Amino acid sequence: MGGPLGIGGGLIMLVLALIFGPGVISDGSDGAADSYGDVGAGLSPADSAREEPMVQFVSFVLDDVQKTWAEAFQSAGQAYRPATMVLFRNGTQSACGVGQAAMGPFYCPLDEKVYIDLGFFNELDSRFGAPGDFAQAYVIAHELGHHVQHLLGTDAKMREMQQSNPRSANELSVRLELQADCYAGVWGNSAARRDKLSTGDVEEGLGAASAVGDDRIQQQSRGGVNPESFTHGSAQQRAEWFNRGLQSGSAQACNTI
Numbered sequence: 685m686g687g688p689l690g691i692g693g694g695l696i697m698l699v700l701a702l703i704f705g706p707g708v709i710s711d712g713s714d715g716a717a718d719s720y721g722d723v724g725a726g727l728s729p730a731d732s733a734r735e736e737p738m739v740q741f742v743s744f745v746l747d748d749v750q751k752t753w754a755e756a757f758q759s760a761g762q763a764y765r766p767a768t769m770v771l772f773r774n775g776t777q778s779a780c781g782v783g784q785a786a787m788g789p790f791y792c793p794l795d796e797k798v799y800i801d802l803g804f805f806n807e808l809d810s811r812f813g814a815p816g817d818f819a820q821a822y823v824i825a826h827e828l829g830h831h832v833q834h835l836l837g838t839d840a841k842m843r844e845m846q847q848s849n850p851r852s853a854n855e856l857s858v859r860l861e862l863q864a865d866c867y868a869g870v871w872g873n874s875a876a877r878r879d880k881l882s883t884g885d886v887e888e889g890l891g892a893a894s895a896v897g898d899d900r901i902q903q904q905s906r907g908g909v910n911p912e913s914f915t916h917g918s919a920q921q922r923a924e925w926f927n928r929g930l931q932s933g934s935a936q937a938c939n940t941i
């Protein structure tokens with residue numbers, strides 16, 4: 685590696701600023717997750733074969749959720765621009781900086797991509813106690829909810845509000861996250877109407893929404909709960925808003941901002 689050493693440090697600073705800057709909507713588990721190893725290590729062929737069913741499932745959900753939103757946008761006279769998804773293990777590059785597994789799934793509005801670490805799906809079961817395919821579908825639908833917010837300009841509006849009122853930054857972040865949970869429920873409603881859900885799916889989704897509540901995660905990683913530091917909402921709030929979308933099937937019912 686050549687070049688002046690200073691550039692390396694500068695780049696790292698820049699990347700960190702991008703990761704933790706206001707553009708990224710990260711759904712990580714507050715950085716307390718285990719590190720998976722080197723950033724940039726791709727999937728090995730063995731992993732790919734083992735993970736093939738998971739990759740297929742993820743692609744199916746991605747398409748189904750986006751089809752649902754494309755139709756909703758069309759009926760409202762708006763154009764839907766599809767997001768793409770990047771599946772990774774360990775770490776990956778995004779327009780928002782380096783994504784690492786420890787961050788959990790995230791949406792980058794700069795490249796309009798959803799980044800999902802496949803290991804997170806195992807964690808949902810083993811660490812968060814939320815097993816099942818619909819728990820995974822909820823995560824994907826939540827991230828695409830952030831994409832919908834981006835297309836509607838809701839995320840930009842929220843960042844403006846955060847800048848003019850920094851003291852309510854966490855509360856505003858919670859409202860954005862609960863709306864994304866509600867949007868995930870709106871897709872769940874559509875899937876249910878099309879008979880795509882099987883017995884137990886709704887419970888799995890509600891379980892996953894609660895499992896990633898800030899209080900649950902804080903209790904688990906720090907042994908205590910501080911509601912003022914919540915950025916995604918409590919277990920009860922997250923399940924409530926997911927359910928609100930699920931019952932109503934209406935994006936209008938998800939207005940939190």
Ligand SMILES: [Zn+2]
Nearest residue numbers: 710711861864
């Ligand atoms: Zn989120």
